[in-house]
Amino acid sequence: MKEFDLIGRYFANGGHQRKDVIVGIGDDCAVTSVPANQQLAITTDTLVSGVHFLKDAPARSVAYKAVAVNLSDLAAMGAEPAWISLSLSMSHVDEAWMEEFASGLYELTRYYSVQLIGGDTVRGxxxxxxxxxxxIPPEAALKRSTARPGDWIYVTGTTGDAGAGLDILKGSREAKEEDREFLVKRHLYPTPRVAVGAALRRIASSCIDVSDGLLADLNHILKASNCGATVHVDRLPVSSALFNCVGAQDAYRYALTAGDDYELVFTVNEEQRGNLETSLASTGVKATCIGQVTGQAGKTDLKLYDEPYQLKDVAGYEHDF
Incomplete structure (x- = not known):
């Protein structure tokens, strides 16, 4: 199949269509219109087979996750998603695979009213x-560098699930069918917390999404803000499926270090803490307070029932080059 035939069949006319897209797929560039009194937030992520997803991962989940991780970055900044472009590299065209890939892509873009406006396809x-x-409105962007000592640390949803789901798919963990289904789905089909990000504007003092592991990503906030933290391990939001699968101690390890959950970790000062529950009420997403920012820059204290807690692996995921 030729490149333009592939684009025409799977990408040119599918998915959500937005009124702010003046010129979409089919020309050398897309042309869009940015609403008045709004700023443009832009993010780019690359997913590589065997690195970011298993080589035998379902095509639908591959596309779904590729979109989700980018929308999660926008959510972490408090931005409302609008458009995506896609560059796709493939060794050959498998039409059944492409049908499933397009289905996963459009499932998420339709849900969030996002339009595919362009990109590229290559052999590789x-x-x-x-x-x-x-x-995003002016002066409303959530950043990593604005946490302050005394701020409370929150995380949405549950953490560690996607890491356990990956290990189940790789065969290094076993779980009962119901727990297996939940954990594997959390890995294959992450949920970008777009509504939460918007609700946190002017409420949160800093924010980041959990892509590389809770502690690793929280550390990005602490480093950028020149702060430290106390994290209460026993307060971590851990799903019953994760507890059932790995037990309490390993559940804490997954919750702290496993990546791919795409929950939001954010900080809230004492004055705004009372407004948080009201702000999140319409999202249907729970946020759990797991600790507090301290003035001890570079130092993160882990506590289990107020006693020091030692964790061997705290690095989280990081690419090697």
Whole structure:
């Protein structure tokens, strides 16, 4: 199949159509309109087969996750997603695979009213790069560098599930069918917390999404803000499926270090803490307080029932080059 036939069949006319897209797929560039009194937030992520997803991962989940991780970055900044572009590299065209890939792509873009506006297709190892763009009001962007000592640390949803799901798929963990289904789904089909990100504007003092592990990503906030933290391990939001699968001690390890959950970790000062529950009420997502920011820059104290807690692996995921 030729490149333009592939684009025409799977990408040119599918998915959500937005009124702010003046020129979409089919020209040398897309042309879009940014609403008045809005700023443009832009993020790019690349997913490579065998690195970011298993080589035998379902095509639907590959596309779904590729979109989700980019929307999660927008959510972490408090931005409302609008458009994506896709660069797709493949060794050959498998039409059944492409049908499933397009289905996963459009499932998420339709849900969040996001339009695919362009990109590229090339022959090569299986990989995809998505650039996502969204809107945010001036002075409302959530950043990593603005946490302060005394702020409370929160995380949405539950953490550690996706890491356990990956290990189940790789065969290094076993779980009962119901727990297995939940954990594997959390790995294959992460949920970007877009509504939460918007709700946290002017409430949270800093924010980041959990892509590389809770502690690793929290450390990005602490480093950028020149702060430290106390984290209460016994307060971590851990799902019953994760507890059932690995037990309490390993559940804490997964919750602290496993990546791919795409929950939001954020900080809230004491004055805004009372407004948090009201702000999140419409999202249907729970946020759990797991600790507090301290003035001890570079130092993160882990506590289990107020006693020091030692964890061997705290690095989280990081690419080697």
């Amino acid at each position: 190892p299986l990989a995809m790069t998505i650039t996502a763009q969204g809107f």
